[in-house]
Amino acid sequence: MTTLLQHPGYEEGRLQKVAELLPCREVQAGMLLSLMGEPQQYSYPSIFIYGHRASGKSHVMHVLLKELELPHATVSCVECVSVVLLFEHVLRSFFGSDAASLLPCSPSLSDFVRVYRQQCSQSPAKETRYIVMEKAELLRDTDANVLPALLRLQELVEDNVTVILLSEIVWDKFRPNTGCFEPLVLNFPDYSKGELQQILSRDRHPSYSAEFYSSYINILLGVFYSVCRDLRELRHLAALNFSKFCEPVEEGKVKETDTHKLWRNIEPHLKKAMQTVYLREVSSLQWEQMQQMEEKETGILRGLSAHTHVELPYYSKFLLIAAYLASYNPARTDKRFFLKHHGKIRKTNFLKKNEKTSNHLLGPKPFPLDRLLAIFYSVVDSRVAPTASIFSQISSLVTLQLLAQVSHDDQLDAPKYKCAVSMDFICAISRTVNFDIVKYLYDFL
């Protein structure tokens, strides 16, 4: 804390406020402040801050610039789909909206710098101006000159301006071939488990004790910390599941202090949440609704969680099965699987020397249409619909992206396909038509 409070040029009361708003980031904020120096002094032309998602990069910058009332423009590279928006935003933030209107339509970087210099000569910086670029890695996808120009903007516009780039990608992956002005690179380290506990515990519900909420966070971290350290995501999960955690207490079944019972109650619930909410398979709203429904009928979760609820026509299912087999079995084994009255042949008969990995690790291989049809006719036992409808079903499988058409420009007449569904998916489909697909897969012989 003390490091944050001793910065000449800034009001102590404001620094106090900053320190309060930035738990577990005092060191980084202090470091930034000492690099920034007193407002009217120059700061380094460009600073690159990297760190994991939700390590507080944006938060720290926002709090510092806002609470200390420093002139700044914060630009999200996601929102600025074109550089024009970037130019306008910066000019508007520093010089007012009139300045932004001085840009010609479809302005170049040259226009931006010209207008900036012109404005800046009318209202020179009394304090360092800051431009914060969020998700700076996206700058690599814009015109090649934008990133290097921003890095040395101070030199180009001759103003007391500092550009701060925030990213979760390391600086080495930004550097252009012919080099550029090297920014000062700072790292925001990830929060430790203890720090996450400390930050998350601050969100406690006013009607419950701090200890109670803190023990909840402890359990939550116990479940999620091994897969997710993203503060934002954890905070979201914490908010979503807290009411469930409180339930036994509300109902008077368990005391607030009986951590073990509370843990037994919430843990399976959190694990379920990991399969669904964490993976964004269901929205938070759906999750809450599901929780309510669960009270009445259990087991509804299974149906919702996978995408097995795609309803396909009967033959399409077989087509998909055939496509899966064609994708994962070597063509030379087709006879063994699909010819009636074949003798019993062991896997060793097919083994080739260099086949060390299973096809399920390498992914689906493309196959021609006639192979698909051959397998299809042999797996469908009953009489088959006319071929024309088969073709239209194939194309609708392609539209549903269950089949992928692999186009070879030189072979327009002979299209090839790949099956694009997972093992779990095809097993589920097979079950609905009583087909034991595993028996037909070379990898599982």
Add this chain to the structure above:
Amino acid sequence: MLAEKSKPQPITADDGVNAGSRHPRLSLVPAKLESRQWAHHGFPQVQKVLRERFCHQQLPEEPEGVEAQHKHLLELLKRTAIHGESNSLLIVGPRGAGKTMLLKCVLRDLLQDKEVQKNLLQVHLNGLLQTDDRIALKEITRQLHLENAVGDKVFGSFAENLAFLLEALKKGDRSSSRPVLFVLDEFDLFAHHKNQTLLYNLFDVSQSAQTPIAVVGVTCRLDVLELLEKRVKSRFSHRQIHLLSSLTVTQYLRLVGTQLSLPDEFPDAKFAQEWNSSIETLCADKSVEEVLQRHFNASKDFRSMHMLLMLCLSRVSVAKPVIQPADLQEASRLCLADAKANMLHGLSILELCLIIAMKHLNDVYEGEPFNLQMVHNEFKKFLQRKSNSMYNFNQPVVRKAFEHLQQLELIRPVEGSSAKTQSEYQLMRLMLDHSQIMEALQKYPQCPTDVKQWAMSAFG
């Protein structure tokens, strides 16, 4: 190139040449600090003076170790500015070596001459800003204040337009032409413009005797001439000024001292004296020497030195108005930090396990690319050998972890593999080497022993 004789030259706080460096007055020092004598003037001032040097690239009174180049360039530009001869030349040197600084210093000295000041016109272009010749021409027109003269005239060609501009400069009270200096920073980028029209025309004018112009290109590409088309190259004078540092360690060490020292004009003479002697002590320190030696081996340009010193300066506070060896060590640690190791430190245990699985795949298949399925399979093999199931994550959770690694660009899709491939079969490469992974593992907070052992084992 550093001349032995040049002795530490203090640099003035405010040389007033660079228009951009004009600076508002310092605000009042917080009242509560006034009791402390040394902090009263000294501290904010030392920050101000040194920040202008390290952050604002303020021009030095006299650039260090480039006397020959300075003299050469000044001569050449004088010939255009005073004698009306045309010329073209390139300043070539690595990044941060001082090319722009040299040119600015020479211009500052050149403009001491009243006659030159009145006559010489300057056009400053930058390859980063004027990305095509149309934009460049507009900028030239503007910098020569000829927008009105041009009006809405339409020109048949670039050459015609440029000729008109140069012609327009002649008119007015003077019968002869005014010399024009064209500076093209990031010169190599202009070579990418369509047909190199701007370069061709500028060099062409510099060869004919019509208007005295000097074309000065500034670039960090040593192979810049190879970028020029034949007809452009043949019009270039082939004069080059190279800024290749031949600094020795001793000179480098001495330079660090000079760069950290306060000038004689420093408002608080007593503070300056104390500061400068503390810097001397600092530079004599053995550990400091080691740190600087390490930096010198990596890069000896001014800019990276300035960055290091800026980091030191940021550790100077009212409470501690000196730089100590520990500050330099800390600054150096920051400069040399391995960014990837920092990122690996923050991965979840699942993500770390996937990296280990990839490492094993790399070992077994000798660096062949892998996909998610293979990695997951490798990970499962590890889990099967364990009794407890604390890492039993299902496929989607594993996939999310895998995708996160891709987002962090720790793994990267193999070029040319089609976008149509399902994500779990997309072939990937690991962008980390063996030692980085092992080091990360050592530093990883509370890394489970079995995971460590798995990583260490020869085969997955």
